[in-house]
Amino acid sequence: xxxxxxxxxxxxxxxxxxxxxxxxxxxxxxxxxxxxxxxxxxxxxxxxxxxxxxxxxxxxxxxxxxxxxxxxxxxxxxxxxxxxxxxxxxxxxxxxxxxxxxxxxxxxxxxxxxxxxxxxxxxxxxxxxxxxxxxxxxxxxxxxxxxxxxxxxxxxxxxxxxxxxxxxxxxxxxxxxxxxxxxxxxxxxxxxxxxxxxxxxxxxxxxxxxxxxxxxxxxxxxxxxxxxxxxxxxxxxxxxxxxxxxxxxxxxxxxxxxxxxxxxxxxxxxxxxxxxxxxxxxxxxxxxxxxxxxxxxxxxxxxxxxxxxxxxxxxxxxxxxxxxxxxxxxxxxxxxxxxxxxxxxxxxxxxxxxxxxxxxxxxxxxxxxxxxxxxxxxxxxxxxxxxxxxxxxxxxxxxxxxxxxxxxxxxxxxxxxxxxxxxxxxxxxxxxxxxxxxxxxxxxxxxxxxxxxxxxxxxxxxxxxxxxxxxxxxxxxxxxxxxxxxxxxxxxxxxxxxx
Amino acid sequence: xxxxxxxxxxxxxxxxxxxxxxxxxxxxxxxxxxxxxxxxxxxxxxxxxxxxxxxxxxxxxxxxxxxxxxxxxxxxxxxxxxxxxxxxxxxxxxxxxxxxxxxxxxxxxxxxxxxxxxxxxxxxxxxxxxxxxxxxxxxxxxxxxxxxxxxxxxxxxxxxxxxxxxxxxxxxxxxxxxxxxxxxxxxxxxxxxxxxxxxxxxxxxxxxxxxxxxxxxxxxxxxxxxxxxxxxxxxxxxxxxxxxxxxxxxxxxxxxxxxxxxxxxxxxxxxxxxxxxxxxxxxxxxxxxxxxxxxxxxxxxxxxxxxxxxxxxxxxxxxxxxxxxxxxxxxxxxxxxxxxxxxxxxxxxxxxxxxxxxxxxxxxxxxxxxxxxxxxxxxxxxxxxxxxxxxxxxxxxxxxxxxxxxxxxxxxxxxxxxxxxxxxxxxxxxxxxxxxxxxxxxxxxxxxxxxxxxxxxxxxxxxxxxxxxxxxxxxxxxxxxxxxxxxxxxxxxxxxxxx
Numbered sequence: 001x002x003x004x005x006x007x008x009x010x011x012x013x014x015x016x017x018x019x020x021x022x023x024x025x026x027x028x029x030x031x032x033x034x035x036x037x038x039x040x041x042x043x044x045x046x047x048x049x050x051x052x053x054x055x056x057x058x059x060x061x062x063x064x065x066x067x068x069x070x071x072x073x074x075x076x077x078x079x080x081x082x083x084x085x086x087x088x089x090x091x092x093x094x095x096x097x098x099x100x101x102x103x104x105x106x107x108x109x110x111x112x113x114x115x116x117x118x119x120x121x122x123x124x125x126x127x128x129x130x131x132x133x134x135x136x137x138x139x140x141x142x143x144x145x146x147x148x149x150x151x152x153x154x155x156x157x158x159x160x161x162x163x164x165x166x167x168x169x170x171x172x173x174x175x176x177x178x179x180x181x182x183x184x185x186x187x188x189x190x191x192x193x194x195x196x197x198x199x200x201x202x203x204x205x206x207x208x209x210x211x212x213x214x215x216x217x218x219x220x221x222x223x224x225x226x227x228x229x230x231x232x233x234x235x236x237x238x239x240x241x242x243x244x245x246x247x248x249x250x251x252x253x254x255x256x257x258x259x260x261x262x263x264x265x266x267x268x269x270x271x272x273x274x275x276x277x278x279x280x281x282x283x284x285x286x287x288x289x290x291x292x293x294x295x296x297x298x299x300x301x302x303x304x305x306x307x308x309x310x311x312x313x314x315x316x317x318x319x320x321x322x323x324x325x326x327x328x329x330x331x332x333x334x335x336x337x338x339x340x341x342x343x344x345x346x347x348x349x350x351x352x353x354x355x356x357x358x359x360x361x362x363x364x365x366x367x368x369x370x371x372x373x374x375x376x377x378x379x380x381x382x383x384x385x386x387x388x389x390x391x392x393x394x395x396x397x398x399x400x401x402x403x404x405x406x407x408x409x410x411x412x413x414x415x416x417x418x419x420x421x422x423x424x425x426x427x428x429x430x431x432x433x434x435x436x437x438x439x440x441x442x443x444x445x446x447x448x449x450x451x452x453x454x455x456x457x458x459x460x461x462x463x464x465x466x467x468x469x470x471x472x473x474x475x476x477x478x479x480x481x482x483x484x485x486x487x488x489x490x491x492x493x494x495x496x497x498x499x
Numbered sequence: 500x501x502x503x504x505x506x507x508x509x510x511x512x513x514x515x516x517x518x519x520x521x522x523x524x525x526x527x528x529x530x531x532x533x534x535x536x537x538x539x540x541x542x543x544x545x546x547x548x549x550x551x552x553x554x555x556x557x558x559x560x561x562x563x564x565x566x567x568x569x570x571x572x573x574x575x576x577x578x579x580x581x582x583x584x585x586x587x588x589x590x591x592x593x594x595x596x597x598x599x600x601x602x603x604x605x606x607x608x609x610x611x612x613x614x615x616x617x618x619x620x621x622x623x624x625x626x627x628x629x630x631x632x633x634x635x636x637x638x639x640x641x642x643x644x645x646x647x648x649x650x651x652x653x654x655x656x657x658x659x660x661x662x663x664x665x666x667x668x669x670x671x672x673x674x675x676x677x678x679x680x681x682x683x684x685x686x687x688x689x690x691x692x693x694x695x696x697x698x699x700x701x702x703x704x705x706x707x708x709x710x711x712x713x714x715x716x717x718x719x720x721x722x723x724x725x726x727x728x729x730x731x732x733x734x735x736x737x738x739x740x741x742x743x744x745x746x747x748x749x750x751x752x753x754x755x756x757x758x759x760x761x762x763x764x765x766x767x768x769x770x771x772x773x774x775x776x777x778x779x780x781x782x783x784x785x786x787x788x789x790x791x792x793x794x795x796x797x798x799x800x801x802x803x804x805x806x807x808x809x810x811x812x813x814x815x816x817x818x819x820x821x822x823x824x825x826x827x828x829x830x831x832x833x834x835x836x837x838x839x840x841x842x843x844x845x846x847x848x849x850x851x852x853x854x855x856x857x858x859x860x861x862x863x864x865x866x867x868x869x870x871x872x873x874x875x876x877x878x879x880x881x882x883x884x885x886x887x888x889x890x891x892x893x894x895x896x897x898x899x900x901x902x903x904x905x906x907x908x909x910x911x912x913x914x915x916x917x918x919x920x921x922x923x924x925x926x927x928x929x930x931x932x933x934x935x936x937x938x939x940x941x942x943x944x945x946x947x948x949x950x951x952x953x954x955x956x957x958x959x960x961x962x963x964x965x966x967x968x969x970x971x972x973x974x975x976x977x978x979x980x981x982x983x984x985x986x987x988x989x990x991x992x993x994x995x996x997x998x
Binding site for chain 2: 014017018020022024029032034035036037039040041043046047048193220221222223224236237239240242276311
């Protein structure tokens with residue numbers, strides 16, 4: 001290895017160590033931390049985030065400029081890593097360390113306010129902390145630079161080169177297609193899913209999810225599953241990737257698909273080699289690609305008939321009535337029931353994207369100053385009415401349902417839809433390459449599929465924008481037709497219709 | 500506040516934030532971390548420890564020299580803090596950052612080796628990692644400086660101004676006194692404690708310990724109790740102080756006194772004001788004083804007849820036979836049964852100190868090069884035979900029982916005995932000041948006692964060596980006569996003898 005590149009790699013490894021500590025503090029805050037420790041944790045997170053930023057900006061500039069002069073001595077992988085680090089360096093030097101600290105502290109405080117606000121069903125408890133975060137992220141967008149729309153600078157933080165305009169181009173025709181599909185479904189005989197909502201002990205639910213996770217290949221020797229309000233995956237480096245789920249006695253389905261979803265995220269990070277620890281090639285590509293890995297397992301695999309062909313016999317044993325008279329196809333249909341609802345995370349695969357479009361639209365308005373934080377509850381309700389024809393009974397079922405804004409993560413939501421679109425495209429490609437894919441899923445055998453993802457997606461790390469990764473996997477950039485085709489085929493089967 | 504002092508305080512606050520992150524990583528490693536993450540965690544701990552050291556050495560020197568010129572502008576508290584930070588700075592600048600990183604990494608790896616070694620009952624699995632730690636700590640002792648005995652430099656890390664010679668002065672007469680007491684006890688009719696060892700569910704045991712901890716005043720809103728192999732207390736700052744205990748179905752006593760012991764440690768740290776966060780006045784005085792706070796609760800309070808007068812009725816309910824025919828005095832006697840045994844942490848209050856003297860003697864020999872790491876098992880067994888007349892059946896009951904050496908904490912063990920000696924002296928003083936102390940313990944009321952400790956010990960933080968703190972609390976330095984008197988009085992009552 002080029003000695004200067006080795007210096008850079010070691011420095012980035014130290015930065016990854018700090019990131020790992022921050023990730024652990026965040027995991028602990030959600031899963032383990034005593035509630036009264038929140039202010040202390042906020043200041044500690046602020047300090048570490050500031051340090052990580054300061055160290056990156058102060059300590060990599062010199063070696064980067066040396067390496068830029070030595071590019072000819074680097075191999076193609078090293079050149080790619082160098083270009084990625086240089087890009088990040090240029091971005092980060094534009095943001096003052098104090099702003100990073102303020103954002104981290106502001107987010108910790110806002111999350112606390114969000115929780116109190118949910119308890120009180122009172123948006124005004126959350127509003128001041130949220131306004132503070134909007135102001136801070138606007139400052140950050142100003143530092144990062146954008147061509148007119150500060151929201152673009154935020155989108156780019158999660159999905160490189162995404163913009164409000166490019167997303168609208170995807171969402172506008174998608175809205176039309178989905179509306180057509182949903183209307184056809186609403187005209188068909190409805191699916192019964194009531195038999196799934198029976199009391200099952202949390203222990204038995206979790207044990208089932210662990211069986212599925214193990215079969216997926218989630219490595220429990222370098223991971224663990226816990227309970228949290230909002231399921232998430234967090235990584236301290238590929239040798240410590242943790243997931244959470246949530247458990248309600250009468251809803252094993254929510255628990256199961258949360259586990260599979262987070263398990264998919266975790267497989268992505270466990271699939272990245274420790275050899276590239278700290279380097280861009282040892283990191284995930286983008287949030288949208290990350291989301292494709294959770295959704296491909298949750299929806300394309302986990303909500304398929306093939307999946308239930310294998311898992312139904314074990315699943316049935318959990319139920320008080322052993323699901324008498326039901327078969328794999330009944331569960332397949334039930335877990336794909338389409339019905340407008342209030343909560344994004346439990347929405348079906350079609351109406352889900354309206355939840356995202358709503359948030360995308362609101363964020364764009366908020367960041368551009370067209371609406372204020374205090375307008376959020378009413379704008380939310382109005383848009384939900386327009387899109388899905390329903391109005392939430394309270395704030396928990398409405399504007400206060402997601403944790404993201406309390407983290408200041410404006411621009412994050414669209415990556416969920418992108419994830420679904422990428423997942424459909426990757427799944428189609430995997431099906432081409434692995435002709436026995438559906439048969440192996442029917443047998444509960446996931447290893448060929450997991451390896452395909454590992455080689456084609458996970459181990460590529462970050463070496464360019466998600467569009468480039470998609471091209472290297474599929475031979476073309478993002479093409480939402482794959483999602484439309486997938487959705488039509490699946491929901492025609494679920495509802496017995498032809499569209 | 501003097502503006503330069505404020506700069507120093509902010510800098511030390513940031514260092515405390517890093518220490519908090521390190522503490523969380525260590526807590527997580529013992530309680531939550533997947534086993535396969537150990538190497539990643541070791542490197543992350545190494546990086547953060549190195550950063551903390553480097554930051555302290557690089558970033559406080561200038562402000563310290565400014566403040567040393569402005570001493571006249573500082574109040575007495577600030578002057579005291581300044582002197583303490585200056586002392587630490589002088590010590591730390593002598594140790595290279597790389598050595599700190601190596602020590603932290605070496606300790607994480609050694610702990611893993613220790614665990615494997617315990618599983619295999621094979622000392623050779625642990626020996627190489629332990630030898631590495633000995634070499635590293637000898638290097639550190641060389642950097643810190645000492646007047647001939649490198650072990651003194653290690654003792655001073657935990658108990659300022661302690662030395663092998665000063666400890667021998669305490670231990671030699673103590674050994675004689677204790678031997679006399681133990682002989683008198685062995686000649687008396689023996690205590691029955693067999694009725695305590697009955698199956699009680701872990702949940703019920705933990706619930707009982709939580710009741711006791713709450714009454715002690717341990718604040719669960721800024722703390723939590725978990726299970727670990729070796730009970731410990733860890734603080735991320737006084738607003739996040741966590742304890743662990745261990746639970747065996749047939750041994751509620753070990754669980755209970757582990758909880759009370761760690762609860763005492765935790766009360767010390769919870770009793771320190773967040774106002775002094777990062778400053779020496781916001782930190783504990785020494786490990787020996789820390790240990791006095793755990794032992795005063797565990798032994799002087801928790802193993803008293805007065806304690807059981809209150810808790811017996813609740814305690815009895817946990818037992819399958821409801822302890823029929825037994826009363827508070829039977830439990831008081833049973834939990835004070837004196838009997839030579841293999842495991843330090845479950846030893847009685849008298850033979851306990853032989854376990855410490857043994858470790859003290861072995862460490863002194865090892866660090867001075869009189870024996871080698873590979874000699875440890877045989878030297879251990881030989882000394883145990885001399886002191887207590889028994890020989891351990893295996894390594895888990897012998898040289899591999901304690902986690903301390905796997906942390907490289909040579910010089911730590913003597914602080915346990917010092918803790919007992921300080922505890923007896925503090926308890927005597929508390930009894931003078933609070934004439935109703937015993938009566939309040941009989942009623943299960945601990946608040947006056949806890950407040951006395953808070954005001955006299957906890958809130959004083961670190962402002963000099965432990966000897967000075969002892970003088971400020973008791974009007975004289977450490978006086979082991981208090982422990983001898985306490986032990987005589989207690990064990991005369993337990994065994995119905997006169998010595």
